[in-house]
Amino acid sequence: MVLYISVFGESILNDGVAVVLYQVFESFLEIGDEAITFVNLWRAVIKFSIVAGGGTLMGCVFGYLGSFVFKVKLLFLSKYLLPKDIKRVIFKATKKFRMLEPMFIFINCYTAYLIAELLDLSAILSIIFCAFVMMDRSESEMSSESHVVVKYRFVLKLGTMANDIMLS
Numbered sequence: 001m002v003l004y005i006s007v008f009g010e011s012i013l014n015d016g017v018a019v020v021l022y023q024v025f026e027s028f029l030e031i032g033d034e035a036i037t038f039v040n041l042w043r044a045v046i047k048f049s050i051v052a053g054g055g056t057l058m059g060c061v062f063g064y065l066g067s068f069v070f071k072v073k074l075l076f077l078s079k080y081l082l083p084k085d086i087k088r089v090i091f092k093a094t095k096k097f098r099m100l101e102p103m104f105i106f107i108n109c110y111t112a113y114l115i116a117e118l119l120d121l122s123a124i125l126s127i128i129f130c131a132f133v134m135m136d137r138s139e140s141e142m143s144s145e146s147h148v149v150v151k152y153r154f155v156l157k158l159g160t161m162a163n164d165i166m167l168s
Contacts, residue, residue, distance in 0.1 A: 016124035020051045055122030056129050062112035063133025070141040101146035
């Protein structure tokens with residue numbers, strides 16, 4: 001499983017960098033051969049850095065915001081409920097609304113993707129780094145049922161579908 005995630009994640013990052021490079025080279029085609037100078041090459045390097053770095057930064061910001069919401073949820077529950085009832089209430093709420101936590105994760109990552117796309121940043125890098133940060137910081141706050149949904153059911157099926165679409 002770890003090998004699959006490592007290889008799949010590395011190929012996704014390569015795809016994100018390739019999309020950014022494609023956008024840079026496409027802008028060279030628009031300006032023509034005579035306008036390719038040292039200054040324009042330097043601008044291309046700066047544009048690549050801004051687009052790739054901005055997408056990465058956008059993903060990290062959304063990942064930290066999403067992780068903060070998970071922490072606030074637990075702080076809210078621990079502040080307004082009796083300590084012995086916390087686990088029972090969290091379990092009942094997660095059992096009753098099983099898809100709330102996974103849907104929040106997916107909506108948060110997709111929002112990072114959309115805003116990065118809106119700002120002409122790398123949307124692929126944005127969604128990847130948002131997922132990395134949220135996985136690292138929110139995994140301990142999620143219920144076990146939501147963890148199973150995110151880790152095994154939805155992500156593996158979505159990854160398989162995306163891989164099949166790309167290779168077909």
